[in-house]
Amino acid sequence: MSSYLFGRERKVADIPIDHPSCSKQHAVLQYRLVEKEQPDGMMSKQVRPYLMDLGSTNGTFINENRIEPSRYYELFEKDTIKFGNSSREYVLLHENSKE
Template sequence: MFYKTRKPNDRWRRLYVLKDGEPLNEPLCIHYQSCYLFGRERKIADIPTDHPSCSKQHAVIQYREVEKEKQPETNNQVRPYIMDLGSTNYTYINETPIEPQRYYELFEKDTIRFGNRSQEYVLLSE
């Protein structure tokens, strides 16, 4: 399999911000660019994570186009992946800490949490 960074070709992707299971704000549209940086450093973060347990550059969601070696005639898919950028207090997918510097594919209804924040982000369709 080969991967290329790409802007997603479907517009259904939204991150819903929840605290204690209740929505906080309008959902975040995350289909306008190929990657989104999460972190405390507001000058460079696409999505700020204002919490002391979050790193300045905490994690990134990157869209990647997946080409299938054995079926090149099929349509390629653009899928979201997340990578922890070596944060001190981890990034969690569905309450499981992920290893830094490694991509993890995200699926609909996955829950993402950064550091010790009580806020969660849920990947859902429109």
């Protein structure tokens, strides 16, 4: 799967978030194939995660900063994501992450 929908509407959300301040379809996490320049100047293709707020009422936050709706933001290891006024935080890790 290349994308995951976060929201309160359990019929369509891939990852349900139940906090009342969250929208039915709140945000989407999408994996995209992008070209990145390596330190040696060579270009390589990598799959990277991006997050977009879907125009939610109470916003989506990356590292405590509210993001603009309808715009993709690249996520990096250990970024924290919050939805609406929920105190629950999601932390982006990869398989080799250390706590």
